[in-house]
Amino acid sequence: MTASNPPPLATDLTEGLKRLKMSAMRRIAPDLLVTAKTQRWSPEEFLRTLVEAEIAARDESNAKARLRAAGFPVTKTLDAFDVTGSSVPAATFDYLSSLEWVRAAENLCLIGPAGTGKSHLLVALGHAAIAHGHRVRYFTAADLVESLYRGLADNSVGKTIDTLLRNDVILLDELGFAPLDDTGAQLLFRFIAAAYERRSLGVASHWPFEAWGRFLPEHTTAVSMLDRLLHHCHTVVTDGDSYRMKQARQNGGTRLTPSK
DSSP states (O other), X not given: OOOOOOOOOOHHHHHHHHHTTOHHHHHHHHHHHHHHHHTTOOHHHHHHHHHHHHHHHHHHHHHHHHHHHHTOSSOOOSTTSOSTTSSSOHHHHHXXXXXXXXXXXXXXXXXXXXXXXXXXXXXXXXXXXXXXXXXXXXXXXXXXXXXXXXXXXXXXXXXXXXXXTTSXXXXXXXXXXXXXXXXXXXXXXHHHHHHTTTSEEEXXXXXXXXXXXXXXXXXXXXXXXXXXXXXXXXXXXXXXXXXXXHHHHHTTOOOOOOOO
């Protein structure tokens, strides 16, 4: 025996909810009316359930939209980050996970060798920020500079930066992976200067700060960039063996040895 379908809403109610863009209410109201009548809900209880369902549906839809806009290359979560096997102190991990640094418009710099969890932590924090209602944008450093370069052609660099700063946090991965020319370095500095004390920046680089001259062609630019980046910043230095290399060895891969 199958349950009968609930009677549809009156046409004027359906059209009204559609006009108000209350899609969740429109979808669940017929079933909920049956439940309310059967269980003798008060009008307030019925209305509260409808409103809560609409809010939950909109929150979920907005989170999905923010996730698409973030541009993450992969999905990473804080739950999947191996804190015990990481060089990141547990207290530091807990603080970063609280996202207090995002709310305070502070920066985060993750510095350490390849494979020590920088990108995982950066992307996972971005996912957590989205889940808490923040707007996030992820770039590799090369992609960000390329986007700013494109703005030189039509003098829209300022507009591009303003658009990026509509986000609450901008994550910049693989900084220093490739050297920048003078123009690229100036564009990157312009972006960091514009974000200073306005938005949170999350940066991951395998170069320690004293070696940033390796990929920034001019000393003054490097100093000025670091001055703004590090003024309100939480610096986390990662070390240890590469997670990817450890996994490869566990899966039967060959240990790499330095050439002589």
